[in-house]
Amino acid sequence: MRVIRTADYEEMSREALVFVMERLPHIRVLGLATGGTPLRLYEKLIEAVHAGETTMRHVHTVNLDEYVGLADSHPQSYHAFMKKKLFDPLNLTPEQTHLPSGTAEDPEEECRSYEKLIRSLGGIDLQMLGIGENGHIAFNEPGSAFDGRTSVVKLAPSTKKANARFFKGNEFVPDRAVTMGIGTILEAEEILLLASGERKAQAVRCMLEEEPAETCPASALQKHGRVTVIADEEALSLCRSR
Numbered sequence: 106m107r108v109i110r111t112a113d114y115e116e117m118s119r120e121a122l123v124f125v126m127e128r129l130p131h132i133r134v135l136g137l138a139t140g141g142t143p144l145r146l147y148e149k150l151i152e153a154v155h156a157g158e159t160t161m162r163h164v165h166t167v168n169l170d171e172y173v174g175l176a177d178s179h180p181q182s183y184h185a186f187m188k189k190k191l192f193d194p195l196n197l198t199p200e201q202t203h204l205p206s207g208t209a210e211d212p213e214e215e216c217r218s219y220e221k222l223i224r225s226l227g228g229i230d231l232q233m234l235g236i237g238e239n240g241h242i243a244f245n246e247p248g249s250a251f252d253g254r255t256s257v258v259k260l261a262p263s264t265k266k267a268n269a270r271f272f273k274g275n276e277f278v279p280d281r282a283v284t285m286g287i288g289t290i291l292e293a294e295e296i297l298l299l300a301s302g303e304r305k306a307q308a309v310r311c312m313l314e315e316e317p318a319e320t321c322p323a324s325a326l327q328k329h330g331r332v333t334v335i336a337d338e339e340a341l342s343l344c345r346s347r
């Protein structure tokens with residue numbers, strides 16, 4: 106995996122913007138992530154589009170995941186997060202922005218349709234990822250199969266705790282999510298993973314330096330030929346060779 110080391114979160118976001126802007130003219134389907142990590146990148150992308158430096162008009166976006174039980178309009182849903190942080194500021198339409206539903210009557214069918222949707226769009230050209238403190242990618246927790254498809258998963262207690270900051274407290278974080286599987290993610294043409302901060306250091310070390318193992322979902326990325334990791338010094342601080 107190619108690793109770009111940056112001094113801090115701001116530089117990580119700047120490098121990520123350069124990376125994404127270089128590719129945007131050739132991208133038809135862009136995979137997006139939620140969480141705190143890509144937020145500054147999204148702000149920069151909005152600035153760049155408003156300045157006329159790039160455009161997302163031609164792009165379809167597909168997000169990685171959604172909490173089960175949260176309606177699209179729920180303020181803590183990933184639908185609402187993406188609408189507020191990226192889609193509305195860029196005037197992206199509902200027809201070009203896609204997330205799995207957290208309230209489908211038949212969640213299994215929803216997972217199958219999300220896979221179908223990705224295929225019908227022609228597959229993902231560039232998938233952005235964050236990384237969980239336990240090494241998860243999307244909501245694929247440790248123990249997830251490397252060939253897993255979009256499915257309903259149970260969140261690890263540590264993930265609920267880490268994401269409680271977006272809710273009123275731990276007890277409000279849903280127990281389950283619909284998530285793209287690791288197998289789905291690995292089918293993207295290219296992958297960009299962003300990591301910042303000391304609390305990600307252990308996960309980043311496992312991803313880059315351990316033998317791929319289901320105990321560290323992000324280590325599956327070693328099996329993909331085109332992965333770039335942009336990470337700051339703190340996130341890389343436990344890596345021997347970086």
Ligand SMILES: O=P(O)(O)OC[C@H]1O[C@](O)(CO)[C@@H](O)[C@@H]1O
Pocket residue numbers: 138139140141142143234235236237238242243244264268
């Ligand atoms: O960027 P954050 O907020 O640290 O989250 C890391 C990862 O955890 C998730 O929020 C899921 O828990 C992912 O969407 C994200 O990539």
